[in-house]
Amino acid sequence: MKGKKAQEEMVGFVIIMVVVLVILVIILGLYIRQSSSAQKIDNTEISQFLSSALEYTTNCEVAGSFLQLNELTQRCYEGKSCGSESACDITRETFQSLIESSWKFSLGTRSYKFTILNPSGDEIVILRSYQTETSSSQSIEASKLIPAGSEDILVSLRIS
Amino acid sequence: MKIQQMAFLLVGITIFFALVGVIYFSITISHARTSAQSAQNEEAILLARKLAGSPEFAFTSSSDCATCIDMDKIIQISDLSGYEELWNMDHVFVTRISPQYSNEKCTRANYPNCDKIILANRSTNLATKTAFVTLAGWDGIINSYRYELGRIEVSSKQI
Numbered sequence: 001m002k003g004k005k006a007q008e009e010m011v012g013f014v015i016i017m018v019v020v021l022v023i024l025v026i027i028l029g030l031y032i033r034q035s036s037s038a039q040k041i042d043n044t045e046i047s048q049f050l051s052s053a054l055e056y057t058t059n060c061e062v063a064g065s066f067l068q069l070n071e072l073t074q075r076c077y078e079g080k081s082c083g084s085e086s087a088c089d090i091t092r093e094t095f096q097s098l099i100e101s102s103w104k105f106s107l108g109t110r111s112y113k114f115t116i117l118n119p120s121g122d123e124i125v126i127l128r129s130y131q132t133e134t135s136s137s138q139s140i141e142a143s144k145l146i147p148a149g150s151e152d153i154l155v156s157l158r159i160s
Numbered sequence: 161m162k163i164q165q166m167a168f169l170l171v172g173i174t175i176f177f178a179l180v181g182v183i184y185f186s187i188t189i190s191h192a193r194t195s196a197q198s199a200q201n202e203e204a205i206l207l208a209r210k211l212a213g214s215p216e217f218a219f220t221s222s223s224d225c226a227t228c229i230d231m232d233k234i235i236q237i238s239d240l241s242g243y244e245e246l247w248n249m250d251h252v253f254v255t256r257i258s259p260q261y262s263n264e265k266c267t268r269a270n271y272p273n274c275d276k277i278i279l280a281n282r283s284t285n286l287a288t289k290t291a292f293v294t295l296a297g298w299d300g301i302i303n304s305y306r307y308e309l310g311r312i313e314v315s316s317k318q319i
Contacts, residue, residue, distance in 0.1 A: 016173065020180070027184050031191075044202065048292045055225055055294040055307045056258070066302050098309055101258045102292070 046142035046157050053098045054144060054155070060090050069094055070146050076125065077118055077153050091116070092125050103159065105129040113158045119151035208291035208312040211252070216243065219296040222305055229254060229310065231297035234279065235271045244280040251288060251315040252279040256295060258309045272297060286315040 054070040060082035061067075067075065067082075072094070075087040082090050095114055105111060107130055116125040143156035211217055212229050216237055219228035234254060237243055244252075256275040266274035290313045299306035 020176070023180055027180075027187065031187055045292070049309075051227070052292045052294040052309050055228065056309055057299075057302075057306045065304060066306075068307060098258050101260070102309070102311075 043140055043142045046140055046159065047144070049098075049102060050142055050144045050155060050157060053095065054146065056094065056098065058090060058094050060087065073116060073125075073146055073153060073155065074148050076116070077148050088125055092127060095125070096127055099127070099157065100129075111160050113160075115154075115156050117154040117156070119148070119153065124153075203289065207289070207314055208293060211247065211312065211314070212293055221298075222296070225294055225296055225307060228294040228296040228307065229312070231272065231277070231295050234277055235266055235268060238266065238277050238279055239268070244282070247280065249280045249314055250282045250286060251313065253277070253281070253288075253313040254279065254293070254295070255311045255313065256308055257292075257311055272299075288313045288315045290314075 054068070054073075056069040057066050058069055058072050059066065060072050060075070062075075062082065069091070072082070072087055072091050075082065076091045078087075080087050099112055099114060103110065103112070111129040112127075113129075114125075114127040115123050118124050139158055139160040141156060141158040143154055145152040145154060147153075209227075212227060217229045217234060219225055219230040219233075221230070231254070254277045260275055261273045262275060264270060264274045264276070266272075266277045290311050293310050293312050295308045295310040296305050297308075298304075
């Protein structure tokens with residue numbers, strides 16, 4: 001009789017544990033779904049910024065025409081220059097000007113990290129708003145690929 | 161004794177479920193604002209894309225940029241009030257972010273040395289939504305189309 005009671009209590013305890021686990025899984029599922037949807041939308045803004053920025057007409061003149069930022073980035077990857085300046089320097093300056101005109105950054109509140117990676121994954125251009133990024137947990141990031149021959153250059157921007 | 165134990169158990173389970181409920185609702189409420197903001201941003205971006213794709217905005221002079229806004233075209237229609245009704249918007253501003261000339265409102269007289277084209281500006285307290293766009297316009301100095309970074313700001317009772 002005593003053994004049966006203990007068995008019943010164990011079954012009851014297991015049922016409670018299962019119910020609690022199911023509830024926790026549902027809550028976790030809802031939480032993850034909401035976070036990923038918010039992230040997707042935030043990324044859209046940066047993605048849209050990168051698309052518009054890559055069309056930007058730069059001051060780099062080659063053969064009588066001014067290059068767009070995506071063409072200048074390809075030139076930077078190829079190690080070419082633009083007049084007396086390096087194509088990478090103009091790429092860096094142009095991206096810095098566009099990013100800092102589009103958002104307000106201040107030490108301790110908001111920072112950014114911009115990178116251009118060659119097809120092997122090495123950084124060819126890197127820009128940071130501050131040497132130490134802010135410790136904000138919310139960070140949004142988007143990337144764009146620029147074709148360079150048979151390979152792609154990866155341009156990405158992260159704002160924290 | 162057994163009844164007391166059962167009562168303690170029931171109270172414990174009730175407190176536990178109440179705690180789980182409180183945690184769930186706090187998470188839901190904290191995400192509600194973010195979700196609302198994100199939904200509004202998404203709507204603004206969709207609206208901006210819709211506007212950018214309309215014949216009055218679309219840049220069709222060159223096949224280089226399918227999603228660009230034609231600045232030369234919209235400066236021509238900025239004085240025409242009928243377009244406010246067509247788009248059914250309370251506020252439509254197209255602002256150049258880079259390069260910046262002056263923060264003046266564009267008119268046919270000062271264009272292109274200005275940064276803001278106002279297409280609709282009814283007095284409203286509605287929040288403005290913005291999206292990045294590429295602005296295209298003919299540049300006589302470089303004798304070609306120049307592509308610039310801009311932002312479209314819209315607000316309407318619909319969004």
